[in-house]
Amino acid sequence: MKTLFLFALFLTSSAFAQITITSTDVSNVFAVGNSATIHSTDITSFDIGSAGGGNNWDFSGLQSTETFSLLSVDVATTPYASEFPGANLATYSQGEYGGYPAEIWSYLSINGSLSNLGQAVTSDSLPGVLVAIKDVPSSIELQLPMSLNTSWSQSYTETVYFGGVPISQTSISINVVVDAWGTMTMPGGAGFDALRIRETSMESGNTSVQYSFLAKNGANVTVSATDPNPPSSGVINADWYDWNLSFTTDVKQISGLPQDFNISQNYPNPFNPTTNIEYSIPEASFVQLKVFDILGNEVVTLVNEEQSAGSYRVDFSGVDFASGLYIAKLQAENYTKTIKMSLLK
Numbered sequence: 001m002k003t004l005f006l007f008a009l010f011l012t013s014s015a016f017a018q019i020t021i022t023s024t025d026v027s028n029v030f031a032v033g034n035s036a037t038i039h040s041t042d043i044t045s046f047d048i049g050s051a052g053g054g055n056n057w058d059f060s061g062l063q064s065t066e067t068f069s070l071l072s073v074d075v076a077t078t079p080y081a082s083e084f085p086g087a088n089l090a091t092y093s094q095g096e097y098g099g100y101p102a103e104i105w106s107y108l109s110i111n112g113s114l115s116n117l118g119q120a121v122t123s124d125s126l127p128g129v130l131v132a133i134k135d136v137p138s139s140i141e142l143q144l145p146m147s148l149n150t151s152w153s154q155s156y157t158e159t160v161y162f163g164g165v166p167i168s169q170t171s172i173s174i175n176v177v178v179d180a181w182g183t184m185t186m187p188g189g190a191g192f193d194a195l196r197i198r199e200t201s202m203e204s205g206n207t208s209v210q211y212s213f214l215a216k217n218g219a220n221v222t223v224s225a226t227d228p229n230p231p232s233s234g235v236i237n238a239d240w241y242d243w244n245l246s247f248t249t250d251v252k253q254i255s256g257l258p259q260d261f262n263i264s265q266n267y268p269n270p271f272n273p274t275t276n277i278e279y280s281i282p283e284a285s286f287v288q289l290k291v292f293d294i295l296g297n298e299v300v301t302l303v304n305e306e307q308s309a310g311s312y313r314v315d316f317s318g319v320d321f322a323s324g325l326y327i328a329k330l331q332a333e334n335y336t337k338t339i340k341m342s343l344l345k
Contacts, residue, residue, distance in 0.1 A: 034247040043238050068094060075090040102124070131161070132160070138156070146195065251303055324342075
């Protein structure tokens with residue numbers, strides 16, 4: 001029966017499932033070395049589906065006019081960790097601040113919730129000057145564990161420091177509720193069970209609303225509503241959206257042009273706690289590399305992106321998983337193959 005179940009798993013798409021996003025899920029997303037490409041574009045309208053369950057959000061046609069990469073880094077290795085005591089997660093990106101190229105470090109903490117302590121920004125336009133943006137108390141991004149009807153409210157103050165001197169202070173209040181669940185289909189065809197999060201923010205007398213669609217692996221779509229009180233279903237007026245596929249571990253291209261699609265047996269195997277998986281694609285392809293447990297539950301997406309022809313190596317860490325048999329599944333163009341991996345602790 002197990003063999004038949006697994007065979008069916010790899011031939012069929014997943015059914016609707018209401019999910020719970022946990023602290024472990026978020027920690028896995030922000031594991032050091034994981035990264036994602038954030039895409040954004042301006043729009044005029046957006047279909048948010050409906051409140052409640054069973055949604056099938058088709059985001060396969062989302063566009064991208066601007067992109068930047070977000071990398072999870074070790075807090076202790078960042079240059080401004082001392083500005084944000086209590087941070088145990090950090091990300092790094094290169095973007096813009098005030099219209100100029102900038103480096104941005106974001107500092108977060110996870111302890112019953114994912115909270116944002118603030119950002120440290122250095123800009124080419126301000127050489128030698130640190131711009132620090134601090135939220136007090138730290139703003140709650142996600143209340144964990146999180147499922148349908150999870151809600152939270154908070155007020156906090158955001159202060160901007162210029163070279164250590166406070167130059168502005170803003171009071172912000174938020175009301176957040178998880179009001180829907182379903183499956184979202186992302187650009188490239190990948191599908192993920194997701195929660196829809198409605199956040200209403202009040203700042204300086206202005207009210208704004210954002211809807212976010214979030215999967216356990218970090219895949220996300222966020223849309224900013226034009227109206228301060230948009231409807232909870234259907235097509236809404238919107239100003240912009242951004243999106244990203246799942247956060248992935250560092251994928252290294254290790255050689256040039258192979259002749260065939262292939263995935264090699266992981267090494268070492270058995271392993272504890274990490275192992276290497278190598279695969280080859282002879283042509284540019286959209287690649288998915290996922291790991292399932294023996295019951296067919298997806299535990300992590302390692303690769304979910306367009307890649308050029310070549311041979312690649314990716315690390316899989318079992319530090320958060322129990323001993324047992326795991327199955328890695330590679331999909332690229334019309335090629336599908338699985339390997340079995342044994343985690344022994």
